[in-house]
Amino acid sequence: MAKRVESPSIGIDLGTTFGCVGVYKNGHVEIVPNVQGNRKTPACVALTHVERLIGEAADSQLAMNPLNTVFGVKRLLGRRLGDQSLESDQKWWPFKVVAETDGKPQICLSYKGKTVMFAPEDICAMVLSTLKDVAQAEAQPWTLCVIAGLNVIRTVPDTLLAGLTYCLEKRGARAAAGEEKVMVFDLGGGTLGVSLMTVGEGGMEVKAAGGDTHLGGEDFTNRLLQHLAEEFSRKHGRNVRWNARAMQRLRMASERAKRILSTITKAMVEIDSLYDDLDFRTTITRDRFEELNADLFQRCVSCVETTLKDAGVEKREVKEVVLVGGSSRVPKIQQMLSDLFGGKELCKSVNPDEAVAYGAAVQAATLEGSFRERAPVLRWTDVTPHALGIEVGGGMMDVVIPRNAPMPAKKELFFSAHIDNQPGMQINVFEGECRRAWDNRLLGSLDFGGLPPSPAGYARIFVNIEIDANYKIQVLAEERRTGMKKCVDIEPRGCLTKLEIARMVEEAERFKAEDRERKRTVDARNALEDLTKK
Numbered sequence: 001m002a003k004r005v006e007s008p009s010i011g012i013d014l015g016t017t018f019g020c021v022g023v024y025k026n027g028h029v030e031i032v033p034n035v036q037g038n039r040k041t042p043a044c045v046a047l048t049h050v051e052r053l054i055g056e057a058a059d060s061q062l063a064m065n066p067l068n069t070v071f072g073v074k075r076l077l078g079r080r081l082g083d084q085s086l087e088s089d090q091k092w093w094p095f096k097v098v099a100e101t102d103g104k105p106q107i108c109l110s111y112k113g114k115t116v117m118f119a120p121e122d123i124c125a126m127v128l129s130t131l132k133d134v135a136q137a138e139a140q141p142w143t144l145c146v147i148a149g150l151n152v153i154r155t156v157p158d159t160l161l162a163g164l165t166y167c168l169e170k171r172g173a174r175a176a177a178g179e180e181k182v183m184v185f186d187l188g189g190g191t192l193g194v195s196l197m198t199v200g201e202g203g204m205e206v207k208a209a210g211g212d213t214h215l216g217g218e219d220f221t222n223r224l225l226q227h228l229a230e231e232f233s234r235k236h237g238r239n240v241r242w243n244a245r246a247m248q249r250l251r252m253a254s255e256r257a258k259r260i261l262s263t264i265t266k267a268m269v270e271i272d273s274l275y276d277d278l279d280f281r282t283t284i285t286r287d288r289f290e291e292l293n294a295d296l297f298q299r300c301v302s303c304v305e306t307t308l309k310d311a312g313v314e315k316r317e318v319k320e321v322v323l324v325g326g327s328s329r330v331p332k333i334q335q336m337l338s339d340l341f342g343g344k345e346l347c348k349s350v351n352p353d354e355a356v357a358y359g360a361a362v363q364a365a366t367l368e369g370s371f372r373e374r375a376p377v378l379r380w381t382d383v384t385p386h387a388l389g390i391e392v393g394g395g396m397m398d399v400v401i402p403r404n405a406p407m408p409a410k411k412e413l414f415f416s417a418h419i420d421n422q423p424g425m426q427i428n429v430f431e432g433e434c435r436r437a438w439d440n441r442l443l444g445s446l447d448f449g450g451l452p453p454s455p456a457g458y459a460r461i462f463v464n465i466e467i468d469a470n471y472k473i474q475v476l477a478e479e480r481r482t483g484m485k486k487c488v489d490i491e492p493r494g495c496l497t498k499l500e501i502a503r504m505v506e507e508a509e510r511f512k513a514e515d516r517e518r519k520r521t522v523d524a525r526n527a528l529e530d531l532t533k534k
């Protein structure tokens with residue numbers, strides 16, 4: 001009898017700082033090392049005079065080629081230049097970011113004396129393509145690939161995948177435990193994801209999801225970098241920030257020191273000839289590092305509190321707090337979390353770097369029907385990632401659809417003209433949690449002008465705001481006495497749809513084909529040169 005051959009299934013976690021690949025085959029998940037033998041691949045791309053480098057090859061030459069090495073760009077996805085959070089990132093990036101006409105950011109690099117522009121999606125696609133190569137070396141032919149880490153609407157949330165990993169690891173103990181509430185806290189390089197889920201016989205379900213798409217280990221490193229740069233300036237009277245190469249060397253030292261401070265309470269920083277042949281030697285204590293980041297750490301804890309509130313769950317009801325993501329290793333954050341839950345011991349049993357990729361591989365295998373054990377059924381409702389509101393009198397934001405509302409969602413509002421002969425009104429739609437409208441992100445505007453002259457209170461404008469399952473927003477305004485109507489569609493920002501991911505993967509294949517073509521040209525040229533030398 002013919003035996004069904006199971007083809008491997010792939011899970012990829014594309015993070016802000018690292019990518020990780022899991023493959024499910026022969027009944028278990030393996031995290032696949034890249035060609036350098038590492039289980040995580042830096043999400044870094046560089047252009048040199050002759051070639052394009054991705055992953056470790058790009059990361060390792062950052063200090064030599066700072067202006068042409070790109071990292072952390074996942075933070076640019078879905079953002080516009082001018083967004084407050086982007087401006088603070090830009091300060092620390094050695095590469096140049098410029099705006100397209102519609103404000104979309106473009107990364108500006110130079111290649112063979114020419115300026116070349118890349119959309120952040122292009123850079124992510126290049127990293128993704130490399131991660132696919134890592135997977136393919138281990139799993140050929142593969143069938144299904146689940147991509148996580150991209151803050152995607154309408155696909156399994158990363159925190160749920162990490163929760164799945166936790167659940168499978170704890171399977172034995174869990175079977176008889178009944179339904180429990182579990183919190184997953186995923187603090188990576190660029191983002192914090194917090195989910196409150198129920199785990200039980202019936203499967204796993206996300207009750208509330210929260211976090212911050214702009215809070216992570218990169219920010220902690222930047223704070224340390226700023227501190228060290230200031231110290232160097234104080235000691236030597238030179239502003240090291242003017243030198244991109246020196247700044248990147250200092251960044252690498254900051255990253256190293258930050259990690260050391262997760263294990264011991266003091267770290268040495270020693271860099272020879274950092275700037276103008278001046279050596280830099282100093283020490284940094286864990287206490288100082290914690291002071292430098294106090295507000296950021298507090299924000300992490302506040303996100304947890306908000307998620308609990310959104311879920312309507314008391315702290316004491318939470319059975320387990322599962323730590324995921326490289327930055328969840330920071331001792332102060334662990335202590336603050338533990339304190340929040342009344343001195344609770346946190347769950348560190350899943351591998352914080354690999355839990356999402358592992359869960360993604362299991363999910364791929366489950367979708368394929370090849371997962372051999374009984375995987376818990378995953379349930380979640382796509383919810384709005386932020387509150388959605390419009391600007392009202394005094395520049396305040398009036399929340400129309402709250403954060404964490406199940407999608408699709410809609411709401412109708414009513415306005416009347418409040419002065420005589422008011423010619424119209426502008427409806428500004430924002431996304432965010434701040435009380436002042438302009439502290440949030442402006443998503444779009446509807447200019448409802450051209451109202452015929454009438455006394456105050458006569459014009460009655462109904463505004464209908466609708467969010468579909470893909471987080472596309474439609475704003476429809478109607479003045480019912482005159483029948484005037486106007487509508488505007490707003491594309492989702494800050495998170496991607498499944499369709500966009502599919503496009504990115506396609507793009508990645510195109511880039512790969514281009515690389516192959518370039519390699520063929522280089523090989524041909526080398527062969528020709530060899531021939532002429534003979």
Ligand SMILES: Nc1ncnc2c1ncn2[C@@H]1O[C@H](COP(=O)(O)OP(=O)(O)OP(=O)(O)O)[C@@H](O)[C@H]1O
Pocket residue numbers: 014015016017018019074149187188189190191192216217218221255258259260262324325326327328329330352353
């Ligand atoms: N021992 C450590 N102490 C402190 N921070 C650490 C440690 N190890 C790793 N990190 C930090 O963890 C971050 C990377 O974590 P991770 O790989 O989970 O992020 P990511 O998945 O790439 O990003 P994201 O999930 O935010 O998109 C980096 O900022 C790194 O500095």
Ligand SMILES: [Mg+2]
Pocket residue numbers: 013014015016149188189325356
């Ligand atoms: Mg991550």
